[in-house]
Amino acid sequence: MTLLDMTSLDTTWLVTFLGALGTKALAQIPWALGLAAFFTILSLFPNQACNPNKPWWRNPGLLTDTHYLFFIPIFMPYARTLMVVALVVVLQSVVSQDNILDLLNKSSGPLGKLPFWAQAVVYVLGSDFILYWIHRRFHSMHLWPFHAVHHSAEHVDWTTSYRNHPVNSLFGIGFTQFIMIALGVSPAIVLAMVPFDLVSAAWVHSNLNWTLGPLKYVIAGPVFHRWHHGPPDLGGEKNFAPTFSFWDVLFGTFYMPEGKLPEEYGVDDPNFPKDFFGQIIVPFRQFFAIVSGGKHKAEGQPLPEPQPRSVAAE
Numbered sequence: 001m002t003l004l005d006m007t008s009l010d011t012t013w014l015v016t017f018l019g020a021l022g023t024k025a026l027a028q029i030p031w032a033l034g035l036a037a038f039f040t041i042l043s044l045f046p047n048q049a050c051n052p053n054k055p056w057w058r059n060p061g062l063l064t065d066t067h068y069l070f071f072i073p074i075f076m077p078y079a080r081t082l083m084v085v086a087l088v089v090v091l092q093s094v095v096s097q098d099n100i101l102d103l104l105n106k107s108s109g110p111l112g113k114l115p116f117w118a119q120a121v122v123y124v125l126g127s128d129f130i131l132y133w134i135h136r137r138f139h140s141m142h143l144w145p146f147h148a149v150h151h152s153a154e155h156v157d158w159t160t161s162y163r164n165h166p167v168n169s170l171f172g173i174g175f176t177q178f179i180m181i182a183l184g185v186s187p188a189i190v191l192a193m194v195p196f197d198l199v200s201a202a203w204v205h206s207n208l209n210w211t212l213g214p215l216k217y218v219i220a221g222p223v224f225h226r227w228h229h230g231p232p233d234l235g236g237e238k239n240f241a242p243t244f245s246f247w248d249v250l251f252g253t254f255y256m257p258e259g260k261l262p263e264e265y266g267v268d269d270p271n272f273p274k275d276f277f278g279q280i281i282v283p284f285r286q287f288f289a290i291v292s293g294g295k296h297k298a299e300g301q302p303l304p305e306p307q308p309r310s311v312a313a314e
């Protein structure tokens with residue numbers, strides 16, 4: 001009996017969809033390599049690179065990034081399945097089984113009535129809005145250990161876009177996709193946007209000094225997102241939007257000082273693990289230490305909002 005069977009729902013559609021999502025993710029590896037070549041060539045021009053002294057091949061965390069590049073696309077479809085099962089089990093206790101099936105299986109949510117192209121627009125904007133707020137939540141004390149993994153990159157480059165803790169990915173993009181499908185967006189759109197998500201993530205992490213001029217207030221670009229990887233007082237608690245920087249303008253978290261470029265990246269916890277397996281395990285330990293009220297001084301502890309990223313100096 002599989003986990004999905006345990007929910008006693010007809011989840012054939014769901015399994016097919018999650019399988020397709022996994023296959024699509026794996027099919028992105030050649031794409032990812034192509035993008036790598038493209039951004040590498042661009043950043044070779046000293047007048048184009050944001051940090052010319054930090055090319056990706058001199059990145060001390062390259063081995064860790066490589067682990068994420070290969071492990072996460074393989075692991076994530078299973079993790080997503082588990083999350084959907086968990087959500088369905090929770091939903092079953094509050095709504096009837098038929099309602100859940102209606103919601104998930106037949107795209108009968110309110111957005112399902114819109115034409116395909118309109119659903120695509122709503123998906124792109126809506127998922128970005130949801131991801132903006134989820135990203136902000138991941139900067140809060142409880143969730144920070146999982147998100148710190150992404151911020152632990154000391155050299156930010158296209159390789160950094162894969163450095164995400166599975167919990168962060170699940171409750172970030174995974175949860176957002178679930179919400180959008182539940183609202184009626186066609187799963188075909190979610191699948192079609194997988195390459196867009198990949199390109200967008202590689203683009204904002206690329207080592208380029210492109211500020212995008214006045215477009216910086218609309219679209220997240222390399223300099224915009226590189227500030228987000230900086231120290232908390234230098235943009236590290238700003239610029240949360242994945243694709244559309246206007247969310248940050250709208251919610252007062254936009255940060256791009258005129259005439260300056262970000263230089264410093266990483267977390268302010270010297271004991272945060274640098275290796276892949278440490279980064280997968282330690283956030284769980286830190287999370288449980290925080291929820292149980294315990295301190296973990298040796299590993300540093302973020303302060304409560306609004307400055308969750310500053311490590312307690314005690």
Ligand SMILES: [Zn+2]
Nearest residue numbers: 135139147228
């Ligand atoms: Zn962040």
Ligand SMILES: [Zn+2]
Nearest residue numbers: 150205225229
């Ligand atoms: Zn990033």
